[in-house]
Amino acid sequence: QVQLVESGGGVVQPGKSLRLSCAASGFTFSNYGVHWVRQAPGKGLEWVAVIWYDGSNKDYADSLKGRFTISRDNSKNTLYLQMNNLRVEDTAVYYCAREDLAYCGGDCGYYFDYWGQGTLVTVSS
C-alpha cells in the first residue's frame, strides 16, 4: 500500500536549519510529483513547495523562496525539505503529499491522493 512517512521534525532555535525527509513506499516514486504542505497550530493548510517526478522542476511559495529547498532522491524513494534561517512563524506540521493526475473524462487537473502523517517543526528560543 502507498505510504509516505515524514521525519526530521523537532524543536529548533530561530535562525537555525532543519532537514525534513519523506520516505515513500508502495508505488513507483520516480513517476510522481510530490509536494510539501504545512499547517501551523490551529490554522489552515499552506502549500510550501513541489518537485517534479524527475527533479527537473521545482516551485516554492513566494514567502519561502530563498530559505527552503526541496529535493528528492529517486534511488532512495525519498523527498527532502531543507529549511534554513528558520523563523517562529515556520512552526507547523509539515506534510508530504503525492500528486496524481485526475481522470474524469476530460481536463481534470491533479489532486493530492496520499499524504503522510506529518512531522512537527517547532521554532522557538
Next chain:
Amino acid sequence: DIQMTQSPSSLSASVGDRVTITCRASQSISTHLNWYQQKPGNPPNLLIYAASTLQGGVPSRFSGSGSGTDFSLTISSLQPEDFATYYCQQSYSSPRSFGQGTKLEIK
C-alpha cells in the same frame, strides 16, 4: 498566484442537515478544484476532485459542483463523522493554493 476563498469559515449544523460550503477562485480554474476533509490530528483526506468527481470510498452524500471561479461542496444529510474541517484546493496552476478552511461543528 490564484487565491482561494471559502465561505463560511465556520458552520454549525445538526445531524441530518443539508449543508453547502462555497469556494471562489480569484481567476478561472476550469474544473481543477479539489475538496479535502480533515479531522484533528490527521492529514487531509481527498473527497472530491475535478470539482465534481467523488473519490473512491467517499459516501455519496458528498457532492461537488461548479466551474470557472465558483464552486460548492454539499453534504446532503450530515452524519456524526462528517464534523470536520473542509478545504478547497486548486490544481490549475502553480503555486497550488488552498482555501482557508470551513470548520463544520455540531449544533
